[in-house]
Amino acid sequence: MKTTFKATFLTVALSSAFALTGCGHEELSNDLTEQETSIKNSLAQKIIPLADCIAPGWASQNGGTTGGGTAAETTVSTYAQLKAAIENTSIKVIKVTGTITITTRLSFQDQTGKTLYGAPGAKLVSTNQTKDGSGIINIKRCNNIIIRNLIFEGPGAYDTDGWDNAILDDCRNVWIDHCEFRDGVDGNFDIKNKSDYITVSYTKFHYLKAPKPGGSGGTDDHRFSNLIGSSDTATTDAGKLNVTFVRCWWAPGCRERMPRVRFGKIHILNSYFNSSVSNKCIAAGVQANILVERNVFENVKEPINLMSGFTAVTQTGSSFINVTGNTSGSGTAFTPPYSIAKLNVGDVKADVTANAGATLSGNVCDAF
Template sequence: MTHPTSKRPPAAGRTLAASLGLAGALALATAGQAQAAPAAAAGTGAARSAAAAGAGEGAAGGRWTDVPHGFASLAGGTTGGAGGKVVTVTDQAGLAKYAAAEEPYIIRVRGSIAVEPFGADIAVASDKTIVGMGDTGEIVHGELHLAPGTHNVIIRNLTIRDSAVEGDWDCKDTDFDGIQMDTAHHVWVDHNRFSNICDGQLDIRKDSEYVTVSYNRFENNNKTFGIGWTSNVRTQITVDHNWFADTKQRNPSVDNAAYAHLYNNYLTAQADPDDPVWTYGNWSRGKTRMVIENSYYRDVQHPYQADATAELVERGSILQNTTGRHDEWGEAFDPHAFYAYRPDPAAAVPALVQRFSGPQKRVGDAVTLHVPADYPTVQAAVDAVPAGNDGRVVVAVAPGTYREKVFVPAAKPNISLQGTGQKRSETVIVHDTPAAYGGSSGSATVRIAASDVTARNLTFANDFDEAAHELNGEQALAVKTTGDRIVFEDTAFLGNQDTLMTDSPAPATVSRVYIRDSYIEGDVDFLYGRATTVVERGVIKALSRGSATNNGYITAPSTWKGNPYGFLITRSRIVSDAPAGTFHLGRPWHPGGDPDAVGQVLIRDTWLPAAVKSAPWTDMSGFSWKDARFAEYRNSGPGAAVTADRPQLGAEEARAYTVAAYLRGTDGWAPHTRH
């Protein structure tokens, strides 16, 4: 916005680098490329392997990682459709189209897809992620088929069911698998449910390599999970945290695998236990080298067995009411020589596997796009999100400095921007555009027009150097929002004039923004706009412009007259390096002289510095602050006072101006209750 009285004195200029030092000693890169930590930049190598290392650990967080572990994490890793666009499919035609495409895709399956004709294949090409949304995505009487040469595929969070033919228990006349792959490599099959399928629920065949099968439920089947079908000894596979219930054989059967690592699996309630030969648990066949660790077998016939030519090492498992073969011979191999992992105790396996295996809402709740591992810039990841996005997409930004401008258009809601560093200062999105080169809105480093957007653990900055330029238009926004239901948590907003603008698409349209545990700094009108905005438990730094009388204004609301709620700053701390009595709490902004923009600000339960003026509200562009809706309540600190120039709410009035009241709207939005 244009402020006729907001020009910075030329001699008092300060660079954003100095500001960053006060906000956390950030060092902004000047290069145009994102500069990320080497391990994170590796993407498919060290960083992903390290991130996946704890996938089998007891902490619940490891159950939900979107990074594969085990053998699928090796030799370049398995990233699926990462780097491609995100799509949602609801029918067979859509699934078939995107699954078979040449380019990478992240394919979200919404609801149930019935495949026709019965038992037909859906071809899956390389570089695909297929994931069920929520916990209800399913493929009914159809097969996902990976032809020879297919690689880099992730299949997660689906139910694949009911391709069995009634009366054909042995499936001699059909070959309707749930998932079948031939000579494929780098495949992760995770958190799926397989039920009532002919022939195999999961067939990994013909020298497929670098495969991990984790947290799946296999149930109600005969030939459940087979691995092999050649005399070559090439396959490397990790099988962990799977539940086999009411399944007869191949749980799994592993034929001529170079390395088969089975750990923390739960086998129980075998189908047809009266068959003395072909009802069994794990089988190490041919020249397979198999290691079984910390699994749990209950009511299982032949829990684990090995051919005389195979090797099988078992350690730490629990066997309850088992009969038949318990073969152990040979040295097999050491899985730790290939990847890091830590098995759960065998005694914990039944509860863990019953709780976490199969489709999970948390797994299907969001798709994660990694920057820069899979997308070179934050904007590239946003561009991958489809218009009309109907599922949560997390843009996970690795530590580094990203010198770019980011725009989240209105047609792309449900996006979360998430810094993955330990501190918000480690991940910075910054640019240096002033309003003189594109208007106030065009100056914003990050502009969010979509609704239902969140940002966490990030720093947003505009490092335009006012002191180095003489421009008519020094406003330089770090962030502008116009969407509704936007949350910023543990974020920093760095700039000088007009740092953060929270707005709405039209004057009478109410948009809501919730800012928690965050840091905002600037000098002139650096928290402004017409959105209903709550700043809770924040730190607001009013920067000195070197003046002995007037160093600036914290707020400049343009709240529509029909909206009772503008800005609420509560349970926060305002700090300043400006001299005592030189900073205003705010002034009323009437864009274009609009008389219906009647600003509302309440600062309550907040610490105020000595820099705050004794008469902290002031006029703007001919509009009196007394006609606006400015008030304080129960503030403290050297800058707090109760005078005729400082309207105060009474206790009864204050009960109507709470965080909940500002945010609830007509839909009951309550992001403040989620913490």
């Protein structure tokens, strides 16, 4: 760990007073001097490996999420190397370096206990906009997976009923941390088919490229970022799809699905929404049970879209700046079974815009 990263770690930890130990921001601020001394001493003594981090939110449940732990790393810099490492069940920690062009969508299936992370600037890129050839990675029937500090870049939105940059399909205990998903063909990152105990933290979703019109799906602007639950008729999802989004950023270019939810208990905490091209942000569909807590919505339309068939949506403590459309929930959402520290809403924008995305030095703990 470089000295600069230690300084960044200390700055983030102290400025946001954020340690996922079940203590609130208000409690932490009272003991800031004591914590500052403790953090300085800790950083002076050791580097904290990811294996010692505790996944926040839903990924902390069901035994927790540790990924590949302290297993030896395999470093990859080409598509062939990455594909081989992804498919090899004996490789538990993969370090991606440089930019890798995805020539054929990666298939990450039937594995347990694995970490995929990027060195600074690591990027996985797809240029394929076709229905069958699009997408970067399909993660299916996997358990205890960590993906962090990676940029996933697609060729831009085009409604061909194609693939997202990344998909979780029938997976459990997955922690997506400090990643960036941009310009997916069908979407940026979807979670479906009984996937459960998922946390997405400090992750940025956006679109830099203009949408391509005229696709076979019929939507000329399909910059639809995140879908949870693929269909109203996928009733096996009921009781699953429990997902935490914490300190995430739905940035400029996102049109809809931030996220669009069916089933599951979804906790959206301390996140920032500022896409001025939005039609709607959070969308609650069939059996959606959503807790929207201490987020910032700025220059967006329809922060909370109440569709038909949702169970409950609770909005509490969020900030709405120059928005139009609905800002209220309906009913009483679930109470999370986990403890998680919470930023004051006034601190959310600065923290998220400074830290969301692939902003780490690698496979190391930060303020989490």
